[in-house]
Amino acid sequence: MTAHFIGDTGTLLGRSLRHVSRSLDTIVTTAIMPIAFMLLFVYVFGGAIDTGSDSYVAYLLPGILIMTIASGVTYTAYRLFLDLRSGILERFQSMPIARSAVLWAHVLTSLVANLISLVVVVGVALVMGFRSGAGVLAWLAVLGSLLLFTLALTWLAVIPGLTAKSVDGASAFAYPLILLPFVSSAFVPTGTMPGPVRAFAEHQPVTSIVNTIRDLFMQQPVGNDIWIALAWCVGTLVVAYVVATGAYRRKIS
Amino acid sequence: MVATAIEVHGLEKSYRDLHVLRGVDFDVARGSIFALLGSNGAGKTTVIRILSTLLKTDAGTATVNGFDVATHAPDVRESISLTGQFAAVDEILTGRENLVLVARLRHLKDTGRIADELLERFALTDAGGRRVSNYSGGMRRRLDIAMSLIGSPPVIFLDEPTTGLDPEARIEVWRAIRELAAGGTTVLLTTQYLDEAEHLADRIAILHEGRIIVNGTLAELKKLLPPAKVEYVEKQPTLEDVFFAIVGGGK
Ligand SMILES: Nc1ncnc2c1ncn2[C@@H]1O[C@H](COP(=O)(O)OP(=O)(O)O)[C@@H](O)[C@H]1O
Numbered sequence: 001m002t003a004h005f006i007g008d009t010g011t012l013l014g015r016s017l018r019h020v021s022r023s024l025d026t027i028v029t030t031a032i033m034p035i036a037f038m039l040l041f042v043y044v045f046g047g048a049i050d051t052g053s054d055s056y057v058a059y060l061l062p063g064i065l066i067m068t069i070a071s072g073v074t075y076t077a078y079r080l081f082l083d084l085r086s087g088i089l090e091r092f093q094s095m096p097i098a099r100s101a102v103l104w105a106h107v108l109t110s111l112v113a114n115l116i117s118l119v120v121v122v123g124v125a126l127v128m129g130f131r132s133g134a135g136v137l138a139w140l141a142v143l144g145s146l147l148l149f150t151l152a153l154t155w156l157a158v159i160p161g162l163t164a165k166s167v168d169g170a171s172a173f174a175y176p177l178i179l180l181p182f183v184s185s186a187f188v189p190t191g192t193m194p195g196p197v198r199a200f201a202e203h204q205p206v207t208s209i210v211n212t213i214r215d216l217f218m219q220q221p222v223g224n225d226i227w228i229a230l231a232w233c234v235g236t237l238v239v240a241y242v243v244a245t246g247a248y249r250r251k252i253s
Numbered sequence: 254m255v256a257t258a259i260e261v262h263g264l265e266k267s268y269r270d271l272h273v274l275r276g277v278d279f280d281v282a283r284g285s286i287f288a289l290l291g292s293n294g295a296g297k298t299t300v301i302r303i304l305s306t307l308l309k310t311d312a313g314t315a316t317v318n319g320f321d322v323a324t325h326a327p328d329v330r331e332s333i334s335l336t337g338q339f340a341a342v343d344e345i346l347t348g349r350e351n352l353v354l355v356a357r358l359r360h361l362k363d364t365g366r367i368a369d370e371l372l373e374r375f376a377l378t379d380a381g382g383r384r385v386s387n388y389s390g391g392m393r394r395r396l397d398i399a400m401s402l403i404g405s406p407p408v409i410f411l412d413e414p415t416t417g418l419d420p421e422a423r424i425e426v427w428r429a430i431r432e433l434a435a436g437g438t439t440v441l442l443t444t445q446y447l448d449e450a451e452h453l454a455d456r457i458a459i460l461h462e463g464r465i466i467v468n469g470t471l472a473e474l475k476k477l478l479p480p481a482k483v484e485y486v487e488k489q490p491t492l493e494d495v496f497f498a499i500v501g502g503g504k
């Protein structure tokens with residue numbers, strides 16, 4: 001059975017990538033809201049926000065990318081939910097395939113789809129004047145962080161995808177995630193926030209990830225933030241993976 | 254090869270307080286068509302889900318193609334194909350892509366040719382390149398059954414294969430099922446339609462209140478009616494008469 005894991009995952013990945021390519025609007029929808037926020041913050045609020053950096057687009061972009069991922073992973077929950085409801089997942093499970101291939105195919109699809117959305121958002125940012133002198137290594141580090149974050153959130157999205165009772169329920173989990181960047185260092189420096197809010201903002205995962213990516217873009221030393229960000233991502237990933245695969249086993253046995 | 258394709262002994266299953274199966278026993282001979290008959294909610298789908306390794310039993314044993322469903326689930330999955338109660342097809346893919354997908358997942362070669370042959374056989378060649386979301390109910394069901402035939406598994410489960418089909422599509426599905434059995438495949442089908450069991454099945458079992466209350470050939474089942482009744486009816490009793498006489502439902 002497990003001898004087929006790679007082949008089966010590849011076959012099912014091909015299937016869900018077809019779903020993505022046949023509903024490109026999902027990628028556009030994923031990118032539109034973060035782009036709208038980017039426009040709003042840069043051209044409307046941006047003048048009033050003092051971040052102490054030369055370019056507000058560059059300051060803002062990491063948080064916008066996080067938002068893009070948070071809204072992108074909802075489609076994983078959505079697709080998984082539909083597979084479950086349409087009965088096709090049962091069909092797969094009654095076939096001689098590697099059983100975990102079904103989940104991995106959805107997770108890999110999420111990585112590909114989110115990567116495309118991220119490229120679109122970065123493209124818009126470039127048009128809006130975003131420039132970075134970051135070298136290849138720094139860009140790779142940015143890419144790695146974003147993919148790790150996507151992976152963690154995707155496994156998180158698998159949980160409602162498997163357990164939700166309705167389509168709305170399957171994607172509702174993401175709203176807090178999409179809003180999390182607002183109470184972080186993503187749009188304004190946390191120093192301007194009142195005490196308790198500031199304490200929350202400085203200790204929630206988005207801030208450390210945003211700070212890390214921002215430092216990489218601005219060619220600053222990343223400091224401790226990268227380790228905190230890694231710990232958050234890996235921690236979330238492990239917990240979400242365990243819960244998701246547990247939910248999957250309950251669902252299919 | 255064992256002579257019985259499916260053996261079920263003392264199967265029990267509850268969903269919380271609902272005791273759906275209370276000791277189900279039956280055997281299905283290799284190459285035969287076996288109809289599991291029961292009203293809505295009798296537990297037919299539950300039996301099928303257990304036999305296709307999608308659900309665990311609370312008690313009892315079941316073997317399919319000689320493999321225990323609890324301990325040899327992967328071997329069971331190699332031996333079976335499931336057509337669930339609701340057509341399980343990928344709406345976004347085309348009919349042909351659905352077939353190729355299943356052929357790949359069954360690790361077959363020449364998946365394109367397999368797909369084309371099945372499209373032809375189920376009169377879907379013209380529709381093969383269209384997305385399934387545009388298919389009618391009958392076309393979807395035909396595709397669904399075609400997907401189940403890929404890889405020619407020795408045992409096929411069909412859960413209410415004709416529910417919701419128009420009469421023409423129904424006849425077509427019946428024809429496909431007969432062909433399967435003629436080719437040596439064991440078919441276990443569930444149905445609420447008495448005439449479907451009557452027309453197709455070599456043996457019929459009636460699942461009622463968690464147990465198999467009757468199991469036999471159509472001729473055997475007909476003998477269960479009191480002879481007095483036979484004297485007064487002009488036609489042979491239909492399976493419907495037998496069904497209601499046994500389960501006590503009103504006509
Ligand atoms: N997952 C489930 N949880 C709770 N009850 C269920 C579940 N699946 C089926 N049932 C109940 O078990 C009974 C038998 O269902 P089922 O096997 O689908 O019957 P049939 O296929 O004969 O119509 C029904 O009353 C149904 O509501």
Ligand SMILES: [Mg+2]
Nearest residue numbers: 297298299338
């Ligand atoms: Mg049913």
